[in-house]
Amino acid sequence: MGQEKGYLALVLHAHLPFIKHPEYPDFLEEDWFYEAMVETYIPLLNVFENLTEEGTDFRLTMTLTPPLCNMMEDPLLIDRFAHYLNQRVELSQKELNRTQGTEFEGVARMYFNKFRRYQDLFENRYHRHVLQGFKKFQDMGKLEIITCCATHGYLPLMVHKESVNAQIKIAANDYRSRFGKSPRGIWLAECAYNPGDDKFLRDEGIRFFFTEAHGILHGTPRPKYGIYAPVNCPQTGLAAFARDMESAQQVWSAESGYPGDPRYREFYRDLGYDLDYDYIKPYLHSDGVRRNIGMKYHKITGKVALNQKQAYDPYAAREVAAEHAGNFMFNRQKQIEYLSTIIDRKPLVVSMYDAELYGHWWYEGIEFLEFLFKKIYYDQNDIKLITPSEYLAMYPQNQVVQPSMSSWGDKGYHDVWLNSGNDWIYRHLIKSSERMMELANKFPNADGLLRRALNQLARELVLMQSSDWAFLMTTGTAKEYSTKRTKDHIKRFNELYEQVQGNRINEAYVYDLEQRDSIFQQIDYNVYSSASKEAVLSKY
Amino acid sequence: MEKSLSSGVFVKPIAKDAQTEADIPAGYGRTESYLLPKDPAWLFLFWEITSGTLDFLRGQYGADTLNNARTIIRLHDVTDVPMFNGTNSVCYYDMPVIFEARSWYINAPQSGRSYVADLGYLTTDGQFILVSRSNVTSLPPGKISDIIDDKWMIVEGDFQKLLKLAGADYIGMGASERMQVIGQRWKLTELTPSGAPSSWSSFALHLDKVQEDEDIWLKADCEIIIYGSASKNAIVSINGQDIELKEGKFSIRQHLPAGSVVDLPIHARNAKNDKHRHINIKALREQGK
Numbered sequence: 001m002g003q004e005k006g007y008l009a010l011v012l013h014a015h016l017p018f019i020k021h022p023e024y025p026d027f028l029e030e031d032w033f034y035e036a037m038v039e040t041y042i043p044l045l046n047v048f049e050n051l052t053e054e055g056t057d058f059r060l061t062m063t064l065t066p067p068l069c070n071m072m073e074d075p076l077l078i079d080r081f082a083h084y085l086n087q088r089v090e091l092s093q094k095e096l097n098r099t100q101g102t103e104f105e106g107v108a109r110m111y112f113n114k115f116r117r118y119q120d121l122f123e124n125r126y127h128r129h130v131l132q133g134f135k136k137f138q139d140m141g142k143l144e145i146i147t148c149c150a151t152h153g154y155l156p157l158m159v160h161k162e163s164v165n166a167q168i169k170i171a172a173n174d175y176r177s178r179f180g181k182s183p184r185g186i187w188l189a190e191c192a193y194n195p196g197d198d199k200f201l202r203d204e205g206i207r208f209f210f211t212e213a214h215g216i217l218h219g220t221p222r223p224k225y226g227i228y229a230p231v232n233c234p235q236t237g238l239a240a241f242a243r244d245m246e247s248a249q250q251v252w253s254a255e256s257g258y259p260g261d262p263r264y265r266e267f268y269r270d271l272g273y274d275l276d277y278d279y280i281k282p283y284l285h286s287d288g289v290r291r292n293i294g295m296k297y298h299k300i301t302g303k304v305a306l307n308q309k310q311a312y313d314p315y316a317a318r319e320v321a322a323e324h325a326g327n328f329m330f331n332r333q334k335q336i337e338y339l340s341t342i343i344d345r346k347p348l349v350v351s352m353y354d355a356e357l358y359g360h361w362w363y364e365g366i367e368f369l370e371f372l373f374k375k376i377y378y379d380q381n382d383i384k385l386i387t388p389s390e391y392l393a394m395y396p397q398n399q400v401v402q403p404s405m406s407s408w409g410d411k412g413y414h415d416v417w418l419n420s421g422n423d424w425i426y427r428h429l430i431k432s433s434e435r436m437m438e439l440a441n442k443f444p445n446a447d448g449l450l451r452r453a454l455n456q457l458a459r460e461l462v463l464m465q466s467s468d469w470a471f472l473m474t475t476g477t478a479k480e481y482s483t484k485r486t487k488d489h490i491k492r493f494n495e496l497y498e499q500v501q502g503n504r505i506n507e508a509y510v511y512d513l514e515q516r517d518s519i520f521q522q523i524d525y526n527v528y529s530s531a532s533k534e535a536v537l538s539k540y
Numbered sequence: 541m542e543k544s545l546s547s548g549v550f551v552k553p554i555a556k557d558a559q560t561e562a563d564i565p566a567g568y569g570r571t572e573s574y575l576l577p578k579d580p581a582w583l584f585l586f587w588e589i590t591s592g593t594l595d596f597l598r599g600q601y602g603a604d605t606l607n608n609a610r611t612i613i614r615l616h617d618v619t620d621v622p623m624f625n626g627t628n629s630v631c632y633y634d635m636p637v638i639f640e641a642r643s644w645y646i647n648a649p650q651s652g653r654s655y656v657a658d659l660g661y662l663t664t665d666g667q668f669i670l671v672s673r674s675n676v677t678s679l680p681p682g683k684i685s686d687i688i689d690d691k692w693m694i695v696e697g698d699f700q701k702l703l704k705l706a707g708a709d710y711i712g713m714g715a716s717e718r719m720q721v722i723g724q725r726w727k728l729t730e731l732t733p734s735g736a737p738s739s740w741s742s743f744a745l746h747l748d749k750v751q752e753d754e755d756i757w758l759k760a761d762c763e764i765i766i767y768g769s770a771s772k773n774a775i776v777s778i779n780g781q782d783i784e785l786k787e788g789k790f791s792i793r794q795h796l797p798a799g800s801v802v803d804l805p806i807h808a809r810n811a812k813n814d815k816h817r818h819i820n821i822k823a824l825r826e827q828g829k
Contacts, residue, residue: 157576159675195678214711217703220685224692226702245707339705342698399692405577405680412711413579413680423643426576427586431568490564 006336006347007386008376009241010369011061011210013187014041014355015152017468017485018067018519022076026286029481033071034084035294037130040359041072042118043366045133048143049121051373058142058373059385062355063187064134065148066174067466070519072131073178085122088115091283092295103311104297110314111295135179144387146185147175147206150520153465154417156194156405157426163433163465165200166527170462170520172204177522184389185209189467190417191243191352192407198238208239208388210352211403214412216242218404228339228347230391231401239392240403246335247351250328251362258324259362262300263316267361269298269306296363321364325371333382348391352408422473428490429465433528435497436461440528443500453505454525456513457496463517464489492517573659575674580651580682585613586643587659587672597661601669609661613637614668615646618676619654626658626670634662638767639671641791652681684708764823766804767791774808774817799827 016036021027044062051058064072071077092112099108126133137143149155150170158164168186175183182205188197191212201209208230216223216231223231227242251257272280272293283293298309299317332349339347358365376385409416418426436457446454464486472482492513499505573587598606616629637644639659648655656676661669684703694702703709769789770776776783776790783790796802801824808817 159574159576212711213706214708217706217708217711218681218683218685220681221687221689221692222685222694222699224689224694224699226699227706228702242706245710246705249707335705339702342701343694399689401689404682405678411579414577415579418576418578418584423584423586426574426584427567427588427643428564430574487564494565 002384003381004346004384005340005382006349006384007391008332008336008383009061009348009350009386009388009391010059010372011063011187011350011352012044012355012358013063013065013148013352014068015063015065015148016068016071016356017152017466018070018463018517020071020074020077020516020518022515026080028285028291029478030077030080031084033077034081036356036360037072037081038085038088038115038118039294039363040356040366041130042121043114043359044355044369045126045130045137046117046121047366047370047373048133048137049125050370052137052140052142056374056377058377059144059387059390060142060373061144061146061185061387062134063146063148064131065152065187066150066171067152067519069131069174069178073129074518078128082122082128085115085119087283088294089119091293094279095295107297107312107314131178138179144185144389145175145179145183146187147171147183148187149189150174151462151466152189152468153462154189154192154414154467154470155197156192156407156414157418157429158433158465159430160433160437161200162437162528162530163461164194164197165203166458167462167465168200168204168206169527170458170523172206173522174520182206190407190409190471191215192409192414192417192467193240193403194405195402198233198236198240202236202238206238208241208392210241210243210350212406212408212412213242213245215403215406216240216401218406219401220404221401223401224399225343225345225347228343228349229345229395230348230388230398231403232398234400234402239388239398240401241348241350241388243352243408244349247328247332247349248353250331251353251357258328258368259357259365260300261320261324262302263313263320264300265296265312265317265363266298266300266306266309267296267363269296269309271295271297317364318367321367322371325368325375328368328372329375329380329383333380336383345395348386416474417467417470419474422470425464425470425473425486428486432461432464432490432493432497435493436525436528437530439497439500440525441530444526444529446525449505449507449510450500451525452514453496453500453510455523456510456517457493457500458523458525458528459517459519460489460493460496460513462523463519464493489517571672573657573672573674575655575657575677577677577679578645580680581648583615583646583648583655583657583677583679584643585646585657585659585674587639587674588642589639589659589671593671597669597671601661601663605663606661606669609663609669611637611639612660612662612668613644613646614658614660614662615649616656616658617650617653618656619678621654624656624676626673629656638789638791640789641767648679651679651683654678758828762796762825764796764802765791766806766821768806768819770808770817773810775811777807777809779804780807796823796825798825800825 016033019029019033021030092108092115095108096112099105122128122130134143134145138145148171149167151167153167155164155167172183184206185208186201186206188209191210193209193211193215213227216227219231227244230239230241232239251259270292272284272291281288284291297312299312301309335349336347358369376383406412407414439454439457443450443454469482469486472478496513499509567588569590571588571590571593573585576584578584612634614632614634616624616632618624618629621628621630633649635646637659646657654676657674658670659672661671663669766778767790770785772788776785778792783792801822804821806819806821809815
């Protein structure tokens with residue numbers, strides 16, 4: 001331990017649901033992945049590369065959820081992304097000419113430089129395998145990559161522990177195949193923790209997870225350090241780290257959060273709508289409808305109509321990001337200084353965010369992070385960045401507290417994922433889980449087509465369990481798509497279940513599903529057998 | 541007359557699985573029920589009861605006994621009960637229910653307890669006839685623990701400071717902002733400029749959240765449940781939309797947003813459409829201040 005007064009653990013949760021539609025030449029919702037790649041994931045890698053090159057040490061914890069990892073390694077999606085990126089490079093190059101001598105010259109140049117740099121990283125440095133980039137920084141000890149529930153399944157609403165176990169086991173296996181070791185940490189989907197689920201985590205070698213603040217504050221007995229040190233779960237000894245609200249609010253708050261600064265880029269004014277139709281058409285989807293294409297030339301400006309927005313100045317915005325990074329660090333210094341007068345160990349502040357907030361939503365968020373890393377490293381000695389594993393190595397002894405059931409969703413529990421708008425799904429999710437267990441027990445040693453069918457049933461089940469669908473039904477955005485996805489997986493599951501039970505498996509049908517719902521190539525349906533569950537439970 | 545009163549609120553019939561979602565199974569042909577936790581105060585119970593089960597029970601107990609009985613949820617507190625057998629719970633609470641509703645939100649008597657829900661008939665002589673028993677579900681405590689750890693003592697005043705710093709007064713708040721932002725993110729590809737908020741800072745929160753303030757805040761949300769029964773030959777509509785009766789009964793659940801008036805005129809007519817019955821239900825929820 002050095003002279004620092006306390007620690008800051010920055011945790012970014014990178015996640016997208018598994019969206020892949022090989023049946024269409026291009027598909028709108030796949031854009032979520034391409035946008036996040038070019039605005040968040042690759043820009044983050046770029047920051048890591050820059051910091052490493054210039055010798056700035058940093059620490060960051062990141063979830064790369066299994067669906068995201070699967071998409072990052074999916075040949076079809078990566079091919080389509082390469083095309084998407086190439087189109088951005090092409091358009092931004094054209095834009096250099098069009099904007100020459102106008103107030104948009106600077107921002108056009110910024111896009112061209114960034115897209116070209118990201119393309120270079122993607123194609124030439126990582127050879128289209130961005131996971132290798134993340135792995136590199138993990139192996140260097142700067143980045144701690146944690147896993148998540150297999151498909152972001154919402155564990156407290158799973159009645160069958162076999163389904164909880166499967167969500168964890170499938171995720172851990174996927175992680176091992178990609179990063180060459182067991183995950184030490186997990187971001188439970190939506191930070192939704194159900195007491196006792198930590199047993200399934202421990203069985204996979206996981207040492208820690210995260211909860212919302214009241215997961216620890218409402219724990220039993222009272223947590224001595226509040227949320228400023230992890231606690232250990234009884235029986236399993238797993239460490240639970242809680243989210244700091246103060247630093248979360250600083251970024252999230254709609255009123256006072258950093259991303260609302262008028263000098264930052266305006267999200268809703270997009271070239272997809274501004275440019276001449278014939279000029280922009282090649283960069284739209286094949287239906288030719290104007291949509292956001294991810295290039296925006298205006299700043300927030302203030303509370304004015306979209307057509308009143310002023311030109312974006314990348315240099316001015318960068319200055320603001322630096323200013324905000326300084327403010328964020330200053331607030332953490334003050335926070336930790338004050339905390340260290342109350343508690344008798346070096347306080348830990350855990351700041352947790354959705355990764356896509358940075359870059360995709362808050363465009364300058366990436367630069368904010370880069371500035372923050374530099375400032376913390378060069379400008380002060382009060383606080384130090386840390387990963388959960390490093391903290392636990394330093395403080396292996398923690399108070400034993402049973403965390404409370406909780407989530408980071410609105411109202412703190414399960415309302416977002418269980419309300420009158422989406423409660424109909426649980427009848428099917430729970431029944432499918434029961435049917436999966438039934439088949440796994442009935443056919444413990446399946447091979448050939450039966451094995452393929454059973455493995456595909458497991459894929460359909462985990463895909464229908466993605467918490468994203470229930471979430472989107474509640475927010476009302478992409479409601480149609482999320483409802484359809486849920487129903488599609490239920491239909492496919494039940495159709496295949498009937499085929500297996502009736503001993504009439506249609507190979508063409510299985511093949512078709514294998515192509516569409518191709519997540520987890522290595523899945524083993526036996527994870528749902530009761531024997532597998534007993535193996536877990538018998539240890540306690 | 542109902543039409544003119546209508547506020548245009550769309551009412552979904554409860555049997556939407558059967559009506560509009562014919563592509564996924566309405567049920568799985570087995571009598572069973574599941575109990576899920578929602579928050580420290582609420583549980584969600586859903587079930588399926590097959591006609592075979594009801595026939596069997598009629599055979600056992602007689603159709604008259606069941607017809608005269610009330611259908612209830614008997615919610616057992618099974619906290620620290622190792623093996624619940626139907627009678628050894630700490631205590632239980634009865635509440636009326638309509639089996640055809642197929643799901644019900646239950647206001648739990650106490651947070652931090654474990655529950656099992658039994659669906660069944662309560663006969664006129666007080667006998668409980670079990671139809672389906674749920675799994676066990678535990679609810680979170682929803683508050684700071686009273687239990688203090690001898691080995692990890694902290695001065696009370698310091699603990700209160702830590703709680704304040706950690707935002708213990710604001711649990712669950714702020715998350716709706718986040719939800720709005722993330723929710724918006726998914727919508728990007730569908731956005732048109734006219735429908736788009738003008739900037740980050742202009743996000744409005746839909747939740748009825750009254751003035752977040754240092755000292756006092758208040759949040760509330762509301763759903764209303766309308767249920768009833770009608771003669772078997774009646775065609776019933778709520779707010780102009782026909783709903784499906786199951787053995788003469790119906791139930792709908794409706795969100796009541798802040799600042800809205802919901803008119804739910806209930807109308808029954810016979811097949812010839814020459815006899816009518818009306819019940820008007822109106823709910824008002826004022827905007828918070």
